[in-house]
Every structure is written in C-alpha cells, then in structure tokens.
Amino acid sequence: MWRNLGTPVAVHPSQLVPGLYVWLNVRWDEHPFISNRFLIKHLKDVAVIQSLGIDDRVFYFPEKSSVTPPEYVPPPPTTAELEAQRVAQLAAERAALQAEIKLKEEQKRQKRQRQRDAATRAERSWEDAARKTREALLTLQRSPKAAGQMIADLSNDTASAIARSKEVLLHLLGDKKEQGPQFHALNVLTLCMLLGKKAGLTERELSDLAMAALAHDAGKVKVPAQLFKTIKRKKHEEAFVHQHVMFSYQLANESGAFSKDALAAIADHHEALDGTGFPRARREMSRQASILALVNRYDNLCTPEALDQEPLMPAEALSHMFRSEASRYDASLLGALVKMLGVYPPGTVVQLSDGSLALVVAPGPESLRPQVLVYSPELPKDEAPVVELQTEPELKIAEALRPSTLPLDVLKWLNPQQRLSYYFSVEPAN
Template sequence: MWNQTEKPVPIDPSQVVVGLYVWLDVSWNEHPFLCNRFKVGNAGQIAAIQACQVAGKLYYFPDRSATLPLPLTGSAVPTGKPEDRDVVAEARDPQDAAACAGRADDPSGEVATSERCAEVAREKQLKEERRRRQQEVAARAERAWECAARVTREAMIQMPHSPKQAGAKLLGLSEDIASRIAQGQEVALRLIGDKGDEGPQFHALNVMTLSVLLGRAAGLDEGQLAELALGTLAHDIGKAQIPAHVLKTRNRSRYEEDLYRRHGAYGVELAAVSGAFAPSALAVIADHHEYLDGNGWPTGKRNPGLAARIGALVNRYDRLCAPESPDRDALMPTAALARLFRVESARFDQRLLSMLIKLLGVYPPGTIVRLSDESHGLVVAPGKDSLRPTVLVYNPEFAKQDAPTVDLAEVDELKVEEALQPASVPPSILHWLKPRERLSYFFSSETK
C-alpha cells in the first residue's frame, strides 16, 4: 500500500538499478514511461532514465524498493531538499547492482548517448500519440453512450402514454446498436466516465450492452441481436406502473412484493401495444427474472428462451453491482462475478455464464487494481487476454478524463498483481479514480 508519509530520497541517474522504486519529478511528457513513479524492471528502463533530463529531479522510495541505489561515483551529486542531501545509500552488492544497471562500455562514462536520446524522444512521441488515440476512442464511445442514453430516457418517459412512438425510438436504437456490434471487427466493452444522473437508462443500457456482446459471442445473427437489444433495453419498462417507494424498498411486504413482480407483465402489455417488439424481445421483458432452477418468477419457468436467459444473467450481474435499493451494498465487479459463479450458478445457463466471465475478464471494467510496478489503476476495458485488461493508471498530473490508459496486452513488463477493495486504496488515489457505485458500460468498435 502507498505510504503517504514515506520520504523520497534524491539520487543521481547513475545510481539507478533494477528494483528501485523511482519518482521522476518532471512532467509526464518529458519521459517515455507510463507513470512518473514506478519500480525499475530492466536495463532498458535504466538507460532511458539516464537519457532523460532528470538530474536533480530523480528520487527513490526506500520502503517500496527491492534494493539500494549504487554508490555515487565521480562528481555526481544528488540534489533535492537540503535536508535529504546527506542520504546516500550504498548498494547491497555493488558488483551485482552494476550488472543490473546495464551500463554501456563507454570509456568516457557517458550512458545517455545521442542515439539513445533520439530513441527516448521517439518513445515519448509514440507515448503521446497513443494517449491521443486512446482519448479519441473513449470520446467516441462516450458520445455514442450519451446519444443512446438520451433516446432511452425519452422513450421510457414516453412509453406509458405514447407506446407506439416510444417503441419506434427503441427499435431504431436497437437496430443501430446491433448492426454496429454485429459488423464491428473489433468490439470492446468500455467503462464510461462519471455521470451525475442516476436515471433508469443506466441499468437499461448496461444490460443491453452486455447482453448484445454476450449474444454475439453466443452466435446470434444481426436480426437476433437487434431483438435482444430491444428486449433488454425495455426489460424494466413496466416499472413505470410501480410506485417508486416499492421499487426502492429492500424488505417489501407480501403485497408490495406481489406488485413488484408484476412489472414484467406490465412491460409486456406496453411493449405489445407499441407494435415494435418481436416475440423473443417480449420474452426478455416477461422472463428476465426466471431462473433455470425453477426459483425465479413470476411463473418459476425452467426453460426460458435464449434471449431471456441472456437477459436474466446480465440483469442479475448488473444488479449485484448496482442494487435498485439504496439499502443494499453494491458489489465490486470481481465480487459480483464470483458470486454468480460460486453461489448462483445453478440459476443460469452454464455456457452463457462462462461466456460472460470470458467477456468481462478476470478483472472486469470498474475493478481497482494494483499493477506490478506498484501503481494503481482502474480497469476500463477487458482485453483479449482476460488477465491483461486496459487500465486507467493513477496519475495526479492529469485530470482523470485526460489521463493515459494502458493496454496491458501491449506491455509485456507490466501486469495486474491484484484486484483491490476500495477500502484498501489510499484516499487520495481513490478520490482520483472515482470508481462509481453505479458503473456505466458501452462499447467501442471498428468496422470491417
């Protein structure tokens, strides 16, 4: 865990060895690394540090380091706070440390050659270009989410009194989303940025997004995906007929529970009047609380159709992460998946549950993680390798929306060490990461 009181010790670039946890007290764009603070992992990183203009701005943290710096040689003198300048550590094993440093055979003692400096400049440029591309992809997904959220909210408000118009809006949105996901060469689930609104469109879009991505993995064609999208978008429209206090109550009376359990039937009535819903979409609305073990409701059906099975599974996952009642605790994504797998798996289609776990990855979007360089981050997208997601890395130099993300599949030397509970994360880092109690998902895609 990050020690807020730990004192950084100034060192000279010539003292850097593998295993030091260093801090480059310069702007993010003045070096080629993903973070300003990291544990040095190889000789290439040492050479890059020594090629950067960090003399007098380089520190290490003793408690987070696996070794000690090399002793000072020649005229090199670390600079920093005056009271720290007498702190000069000796290497535990100078011979081994020198080998780790990976110094070039240069009679003049110069490590940062002009060639290496040019390489570092190229790496810095590539790093900034990657950040810009990442921001563009995230911004496109955010804009698409905002458009979909607006249409969904308008349709939900409109459905009770103008079901045909509302149904047409939802049908158009569903067909568009299904087309983009079905035809996308690369489709990635993404965590959407912080939102102030807490309307029902959050849950509807989450369930729709995960369901259509799961349906694509299950082999549904574009038309079937469109029906699935429509049913999952509208799966809770019947709740417009239920009093708000009944929806939010954790411990309902028998009468209130019976009323609550009618929202599927109310939704089917509204959807049928709209004329926009195919039978499989209506089945999602009717059966999204039915379970394969017969313990679901409203009828205890054991054999709901594929679209309804997908909707039921995804609806349950999102409600574990974002309960309807404010009196229930929200689970972190990893804990929600673990509960589905270990406690509730009999309720669901095992093939679909395995696909959902693969889709979300070992570290689903919204998971706080500690990386192998000791930095903290927030998973924003699962990767092709479930162990190597895309992570927004904590960097207080940036506002959260401008900070770089790291696709761990592209960075061999970096990996997730563990998923963290918010309570174990330092408050300053948690405040910057801002993991939402209500997670919002959408997708980004590249067409063929």
C-alpha cells in the same frame, strides 16, 4: 621499337621492397630520383619513397618486377584518430538513442490517442443513446407506438454496428451525475450486445435482444417507486414488484414494435433454468432471454436499486454468480460473460505488481490483463496513463481492492462510481 611496360598496379609505400619496378606518378621535380620509373634496389630507396607523402600515387609493374609486394597491413590508428572515432561513435549512439526515444514517445502518443478516441466515441454514443432511451421510456406509457419506434430505431442501429464491426470495445465511462432509467437499460443493452455477438447471434437476433434490454424494466413505472428502494419488502409488496415484468411486457406489446422473440425475452428476464425465477418459474428460456436474465442480474448486483443493498464490486458480482448461482444460468453464457469482462471487470480498483494503484477501465484480450487507468495524482485524470497490461509482461495485477479501503485523496482521484456506466465503441470491418 617502343616497349610496353605492362599494366601498372597501385601499391602502398608500406608494401615496397627491393626488386619492385615502381612508377611514381608525380612531377619529376617532386622526388629525388633520376626517373619516375625505376627498379628499387636498396632499402634506402624504399625509405625515401615512403617519406614523400605520396601514398595514393605509387604503382608497380608486375612484369618488370622480380618480387611480389607483401600483403598490405594498415597502420594502427593514431591517438587522434582513435579519439575522433570515439567521438563519432558516441555521437552516432546519442543520435540513435534520441531517435529511439522519439519513436517510443510517438508510439505512446498514438496509442494514447487511439484510446482517447475510442473512449470519446463510446461517451458520445452513450450520450446519444441515453437521450433517446430516456425519452422512449418516459413516452412508452402515454404513447406506446411512438416510443416503440424510437426503441426499434436505436436497437436496429446498435445491432447493425455490433454485428458488422471488426472489433467491439467495452469502456467504463466518466462521471454521470444525472439519474434515470437509462443507466440500467444502457448497461444491460451494452453487455447483452457484446455477449450476444460472442454467442453467435444474428443481426436480427441482436436487434430483438437490444429492444428487450432497453424495455425490460419499463413496467416499473406502474409500481410504487419506494418498493424498489429497499430489499425489506413484505410478501404482497414483493408480489407487486414481480408484476413489473408483466407491465413491461404489456407496454412493449402495445407498441406493436416488438417481435415475439423480444417480447419473450422481456417476459423471461427474471426467470432461471433451475426454476427459482419469477413470475412463472419457467425452466426453459430462449437464447436471448438467457442472455438478458444473466446480464440483468450482474448489473443489479453491481448497481442495486435498493438503497439498503450493498453493491458488489464487479469481480465480486461475477464470483458470486459463478459460485452461488451457476444453476440459474446457461453455463456457456456465464463462462462467456466471465471471459468477456475478465477476472477484473471494468470498475474494479486494483493494486499492480509495482505497488501502484489503478482503476480497470476496459477488458483486455487476456482475462487477467485488462486496461487500467494508473493513479497519477500529479496529472489531471484525463491525461493519466492508460496501460494495456497485455503489452506489459513485467506488470500485472496483484490484487483487487475495495474502494472503502482507499485513502480519501486516492478515492477522490480514481472515483470508482457507485453507479457503473459503460458503453461500447466499434472498429468498422474492412
């Protein structure tokens, strides 16, 4: 009767020992043994099988064997195999490094593109708003109702964008060669909107604040322009300058477009909580008026209208208001303005901890870590790196610098403007 030898089990020739019943799964003429299946009796049989080069075609039958093969121990790699492994590893490491470099370059490109897109949105929005603001302010005296509607439309659109946005970003804008009342008006509008949003104003309240911000100095057209060009004014000249508040209120009121809250903010935009303001030395102010008065003072310190008044660096202006004028303002709003602009507001020239120079172009989530344009004279300014310091823990601001202390070539490249211009871009809510 035919006998089943059992189930063959693969075995490596290095595991062979006498007592194993093996099967060489090759043709009969490919080995020197009488049969393909036999019991290994001698070590020389083991050596012969190992010399045949049939590593993957050797099996043994456990039921026919008197011993169990030892555990398989792979042979050490040859020099050629080690070299091949090293070459393969180096190639894999190079490929991984190239992939990492490519990923980082793409991330950097995308981040820079997002920054440029946001700055471009702010620039285009500013240009559109500047045109409308200039036209409205020049029209307000001869056609109050038409100008009032223009201001109302711009204010409503701005308030809606700010109120409904997920994120509002402040940007220092590029060079603005032309002059006009729109510069100060749009700076004040921008900061009022951002501060008003942080203060929790509703969309309607933001719109009223925007209208007041755009028109708060409209009455200056009724005051001789030379009186604003100097701080050395006689008493009667100072009184005349103070009247621009009343003139602004009257022009806005004649338009019929301004609410009571907006008119009140215009009337009180030079008042102070400690009673040192003008024209009425009021100590009580609405939330909108408090914001407008605070922002107006900040922008006037940074970009004074008087030619004989030294403009303060943005950081100096905030420091001066906080240390010397805090009693004039709502403490929570002043604190919010400092937090919003940061310790180094846009327009500040700084030296970084690695020794490089930079210009602050936007606040960051952390007060001490804004976005900075790094001085890179080998590149056009619009291609220079903008670094978000909150993402670079090893890099920080060492100190703020006065532009007058910079070498001329550095000053020309950075070009911190005498007249700061800034505007916002918004990220729509989901």
